Amino acid sequence: MIDSLAVLAVFFGLFFFLSGSIGLLRLPDVFSRLHALAKADNIGLAFVTLGIILLEPSLLNDIKLVIIWLLIMAASAVSSHLVARRALRGERDDD
Amino acid sequence: MIEILWFLVDSMLVLLLLALAWTTCSSRDVMRAVTLFIAMGLLLAIIWARLKAPDLALAEAIIGAGVSGALLLSAISDYPSTAITSHRSPLMHGIINTFTLALTILMSWAVWHGLNMSDGVRLSEQVSSQIPVSGVSNPVTAVLLNFRAYDTLLELAVVLTAVLAVLILNDKRADSAASSPLLRGMTRWLVPLLVVTSGYLLWVGAHAPGGAFQAGAMLAAAMILLQLAYPSIHRGFNLYLLRVLLVAGIFTFVLVGLWMMSANDDFLAYTPAWAGTLILIIETAATISIAAALTLAYIGGRPTGWETGDHVITGKEDAG
């Protein structure tokens, strides 16, 4: 039961990654691409992490997984911000 | 069934890797090529993990993709043009293509032959039989800092030489504009975390994946992050200390080697009872040197006052 839940969660997460990647390739400008990617990073990774936590019995490893997820969230937030800022300034420069 | 699944995963990784390598090498824009190269580094890290080389996966993620990515990205701004064109004539193009294709076939044939003729054991049994007396239980660390420590010593010399060249050639890059407050905010709590992680990697290298190179590169990553968030932070560095730290790792290594030669006849022949401690001492010193070296390499040249650092006193004497 728990196994199948875990597999389901991982697949759900992968679905977000897939749509995020499609968004990255298909969307027209930097900002909407960033939006798509951030969704994939945050929610997709959350579900994948959840799935692995369900499979992994050791509490220590569970904590590590959550920390990894939190770190990636923080990094992706900051880097999205930097990319967006750069893109915004770049557009201004072109004007 | 499980074999087929693995084979599918492996083929996907391999195809993705080759595709990334190809696009990196045939991209027409430098920025794009560098980005793809960094992505290739991350993919390689995954492949190292898949091939049961976790030490390498760590090193590749931090050094291969991280530090060299940072070096390359900051170098792009040094060049006026970012377009990539090949100046080779179509005939030369054809010759190069034929040559590399022929070489690929020859090498593939040799690899196939080699894997079939080998016993598959190679040096792994010799290593595992000597692990108990090497002073550490992580076999990669045992090879790096005990069995083949001399290679590692010369490798540190290579790093030092490269950094000396960087310091000789250029002044450091002009400070960039003030950074985003969000970045500064994150840096403030990420840098201590990175420093702690680096210490952990150094310590854990004795019995699990990790070691001096990963730890040193992680420390350097922390410094690079600081530099990005606070562009003028290097002004606070004590340059003389930095110079000493740069050399300290290798110096310790050589001295330990010579000391052990006086005790046990052979250079770097550790007394087994002390081996663990000696390795940890060498690794700690090496971590600091590598961090100093990679940070200086990232800065891209000598900080103001680097060469006059120890002449400052002389200058004052002259003036007085």
Added chain:
Amino acid sequence: MSNAIIWVIMVPFLGSLVSIIWSRYASLIAIISNLAALIASTVILTQVYQSGPFIHELGGWQAGLGISLRADALSSILLVMSMTVISAATFYASTYFTDAAKRARFWPLWLMLTVALNALLLSGDLFNLYVTLELLGLSAVALTALSDNRAALQAAIRYLSIGLLGSLVFLAGVALVYAGYGTLDLAALAKVVQANPLSQVAFGLMTAGLLIKSALFPLHFWLPSAHASAPAPVSAALSALVVKVAVYILLRLWIDVFDLVLTPASAMLLGTLGAIAVIWGSWQALQAQRLKLMAAYSTVAQIGYLFIFLPLIVVLPEGTLQDAAFTALLLMALTHGFAKSAFFLSAGVIQQYCGHDRIAELGGTARALPLTIFVIALSGVALIGLPPSGSFLGKWYLISSSFHAGQWWWIPVIVVGSILATAYVFRILGHAFGPGESIGRVLNWGREEIPALMLALIATLILGFGSAELWDLVAQHGDTTGN
């Protein structure tokens, strides 16, 4: 006693580290550590001469698991040559760089180059060879870039990327060897290697990588610009030593390790390329407008001679005849090493005295710098191969080996090469003895001219008259296979 093998590497190493910290005393540190290393290298040579080859197992681990350093006749002779040339160039360099900051930049890298040369000559492990090759390449490039002008930087970048490519191709060969044979130790490999596709491809890759580094025609294109634009003491080391140690590893691999894989046909191909290099390099040297560029092209030619020996050594029966060819090869390499470094140091003296090194404008230098022009003439004698220089004997045995091996076609190449060499040497001397002004600064002749003179005298007199000892050494301990 076998600790000398460690000291010869670690003394310059420590010197380099210390000279980074105490850059004010760097010249002194460099001179002391190079002299100490020179003494250590002669200790090694004496030991090999008295009791034969020996090894030092680093870390006390048996070769295979660990890395071993090996000293035998070939490596210890080259080691002494390398340390002699380095020491002479060190004395010269201590006055060459007038700017204190530049001197402080020079010494750590120079000592690193010494470390790399010595480590490479003594290494007995394939991967360790790769690391030392990289150390050698990076320190050589950094030293070339010290000239800090556009031409030197362009040459340095080319030198670096070619060098990196060469070592990667070499490393690819090492990877294949490890895949097939599971060992990196040269002696262990020599015992198990067989003639099969893997060995051939791996051997081919390693050879190709090293040929790039040893600048065999047509892979020589990077050499002239790099050697001509580097500072004079650096050029001396690059031309006399750095190129030569790549040839040394090639010989080691060909003769000691992969002798079963090396076919007469491939040896013949390399010999032919060597012959082309002799003619082409000498011809370019004759055309060169600048003294250092001429010397660099002459290096391309002289490296060519070394490769002509290869098809002869492969064909000749083991014993006296093969030993003779081998000794002659060594003699040529040594003579060229000493003569070319003497030449580059003298070129440096002339360049600093006249402010340029254009051959056509050298008039009057013979009156102003008689000793330096004498040194150039002496090293010219060695480059041409006139008696009593070492290369006279070398070429003599090259010709007689060609007869014994039934490969007479090398003889015209040697004759034409020698004639061209005569032409380019006399072209310089002709201009130097011509009329012209002789105004310039006063020389510190003790430190500027004497080192070159010593090197030139070794090339012309000591190697010529002392070749009998060399002969004994190679005959006794030359067969290094499996030691």
Added chain:
Amino acid sequence: MISTQLLYSLAGVGLFAIGLRATLLHHLLLPRLLALNVCGAGVFLIFIAVAYAGIEGMADPVPHALVLTGIVVAVSATAMALALGRRLESKESETMKSEAMKDE
């Protein structure tokens, strides 16, 4: 197991060839440097593929150590090449400026 080794080492050969081809084709510093790094990654992959000993087995640690050394050497060489390129670039812009001055 041998098929995994073979797959990855052939990929290593492929990577080496891609890098080699691009090294020979390009003459600009940065692309050439990237190509050399790709080339090196190919050699490293051959080493590590050879060391692999199946999901259960312990991989041969020697190539792991060698490749770790190789990665560090590669990044040092990259840093040095970039510094050389930067110096040359600044020299060239200097000469361009001084030539422009002369023209005026």
